[in-house]
Amino acid sequence: MHEASIAQAIVRSVSDVVIQNGRSHATRIHLQIGEFTAVVPQALLSSFRWVAQGTPCEDAALEIEDIPIRFRCEECQSEVTMGEVNLVCPNCHSHRLRLLSGRELLIKSVEAE
Amino acid sequence: MEIRIVEKILAANEALAQENRGLLSADGVYAVNLMGPPGAGKTALLEATLQALGDRARAAVIEGDIATTADAERLSRFGIPIVQINTDRFGGECHLEAQMIKSALAQIPLSDIDLLLIENIGNLICPAEFDLGQHCNVVLLDILGGADKPLKYPLMFHISQALLINKIDLLEDASTEVALLTENALRANPAIACFPTSAKTGAGVEEWVKWLLHSAKDTLGQD
Numbered sequence: 589m590h591e592a593s594i595a596q597a598i599v600r601s602v603s604d605v606v607i608q609n610g611r612s613h614a615t616r617i618h619l620q621i622g623e624f625t626a627v628v629p630q631a632l633l634s635s636f637r638w639v640a641q642g643t644p645c646e647d648a649a650l651e652i653e654d655i656p657i658r659f660r661c662e663e664c665q666s667e668v669t670m671g672e673v674n675l676v677c678p679n680c681h682s683h684r685l686r687l688l689s690g691r692e693l694l695i696k697s698v699e700a701e
Numbered sequence: 702m703e704i705r706i707v708e709k710i711l712a713a714n715e716a717l718a719q720e721n722r723g724l725l726s727a728d729g730v731y732a733v734n735l736m737g738p739p740g741a742g743k744t745a746l747l748e749a750t751l752q753a754l755g756d757r758a759r760a761a762v763i764e765g766d767i768a769t770t771a772d773a774e775r776l777s778r779f780g781i782p783i784v785q786i787n788t789d790r791f792g793g794e795c796h797l798e799a800q801m802i803k804s805a806l807a808q809i810p811l812s813d814i815d816l817l818l819i820e821n822i823g824n825l826i827c828p829a830e831f832d833l834g835q836h837c838n839v840v841l842l843d844i845l846g847g848a849d850k851p852l853k854y855p856l857m858f859h860i861s862q863a864l865l866i867n868k869i870d871l872l873e874d875a876s877t878e879v880a881l882l883t884e885n886a887l888r889a890n891p892a893i894a895c896f897p898t899s900a901k902t903g904a905g906v907e908e909w910v911k912w913l914l915h916s917a918k919d920t921l922g923q924d
Contacts, residue, residue, distance in 0.1 A: 590796055590827035597710050609704055619710070626830040626856055673855035674888045683891035693710040693830070699703050 594627055594693070595635040602698050603644045611700035614648040618697045622655040624673065624690035629654065648698075657690030714831060717799035721806060721834025728811040731917035732819060734833055736857065737841035738850075739823030742867040744772045745900035746841055747818055750913075751779045753906045757914060758815040763805045765797040765822050772820065782809045788822065796827035802834055816917065825854040836920050837913075841865040844878050844897070851885040858889035862916070863896060865909060870899040 598617065606614050621627050629652045640646045657670040663682035675685050709715060725732050737743050744764075751760060761782040764773040773785035784805040788794040791801065802819065809817070819835060821828045838861040842850055845868065851858045858864065864886050869875040875897060883895045894912060898905035 590794065590830065592792075593794060593796075593798070593831075594710055597713060601706070601708060601710070601712070605704055605706060609702065611702060624856060624859070626826050672852070673859065675891050676888070685891075695706045695708050695710055697703055697705045697707075701702070 591627060591631040591635040592639060594632055595639040598636065598695060599640050599643050599645045601695060602648070605698055606644045606700045609700060611644075613644045613646070614698050614700045616649045616651060616699040617645070617695065618651045618653065620653045620655050620692045620694040620696055622657070622690040622692040624657045624687075625693055627693060644700075653696070655689050655692045658688040659685040660688050661685055711830070711832075714799045717803055718832035718834040721799055721802050722836070723834075724806060724811065725817065725834060725836070726921065728814075729921055730811050730814055730817050731837070731921055732817040732833075732835040733837045733839055733913065734819050734821055734828070734835035735839050735841060736821045736825070736828045736861070737823065737865075738825050738843070738846065741823075741841050741843040741846060742900045743820050743823070743841050744775055746865060746867055746898060746906075747776060747820060748779075749898070749900040749903055749906045750818070750910060751776070751781070753903065753910045754816075757910075758917070759813060760816045760818060761809045761814045763797075763802065763809075763817065763819045765801070765820055767793055767795070767822060782814065784808050794827075795822055795824050796831050797821050797833055798831050799833050816913075825850065825857050829854075829857045829860050837862050837916055839863045839865060841867055842882065843868050844875055844882070845871055848878060848881040848885060851882070851889050855889035858886045858893060861890065861893060863894045863909075863912065866895060866897045867900055869897045869904060870902045 602614050636650050659668050661677035662684040664680040666679040764785045768789045770785045773783050786801050840857050840861040844866050879897045886893050896909040
């Protein structure tokens with residue numbers, strides 16, 4: 589599905605960075621993937637292996653850090669971690685919840701040689 | 702060597718999307734990204750919308766499908782600019798991306814239109830992650846397609862400003878299903894505006910069109 593698109597974007601960015609830093613290949617790529625994104629880490633891993641072939645990323649280990657879905661209630665300031673998304677504060681029942689984390693699709697760092 | 706990047710994976714798509722949005726806003730064009738599962742009635746709803754719009758807004762359509770020009774052909778009777786994007790040419794993507802919209806915009810006389818309706822690929826998952834440069838996201842469901850859709854695909858409803866509950870003509874009394882779907886959608890997005898519609902009979906389309914025109918005015922600050 590679209591994990592191939594995501595994998596391609598990662599390979600492009602990381603390959604650029606590796607070359608810009610005078611290295612030839614990436615050995616490890618650290619990603620943060622939020623749980624409130626359309627990306628399934630397992631599917632991304634499979635797509636990445638396939639898409640990275642023949643690029644400076646082909647031997648890179650993909651490390652994926654899962655970021656949980658957290659909201660802060662603007663009314664009572666309590667913070668909620670959600671498995672299932674239900675935008676009502678469990679404390680005061682307000683709907684005024686601000687997203688703190690869970691929408692990340694980030695390349696945090698790369699190890700290269 | 703460790704290189705700290707901290708870059709969004711979709712930075713390139715986001716940059717293009719911002720460019721697209723800039724182009725559209727500069728020409729006073731309000732762009733809507735219409736998403737939803739296959740078969741829920743997106744193209745039919747677009748037909749009903751264009752019919753109901755009349756001369757209240759000059760519209761154009763970008764039609765996204767993996768293959769075929771069937772949907773664009775259905776809309777051709779309105780005599781408006783239509784660009785068909787077939788993603789099988791880009792590798793068979795199951796969602797539209799900003800680069801595709803950028804190419805399509807080059808084929809539309811933006812200074813001659815007020816409203817751009819983008820019909821995304823039928824899919825409740827992937828399109829939610831790809832900014833195209835639109836001003837507004839709308840998700841369309843079929844009233845008989847399962848009231849738990851917003852619970853199964855919360856991201857799509859979280860990022861959308863409106864939900865169209867289509868094919869209400871299939872039920873003698875749609876109120877229970879509409880209420881349930883609405884309740885579930887509000888869990889993912891307490892601010893989502895819900896519109897029961899029938900693209901077939903036209904029921905509910907005028908309310909949706911009024912909301913659309915009002916949103917356009919609010920966002921772009923003009924008539």
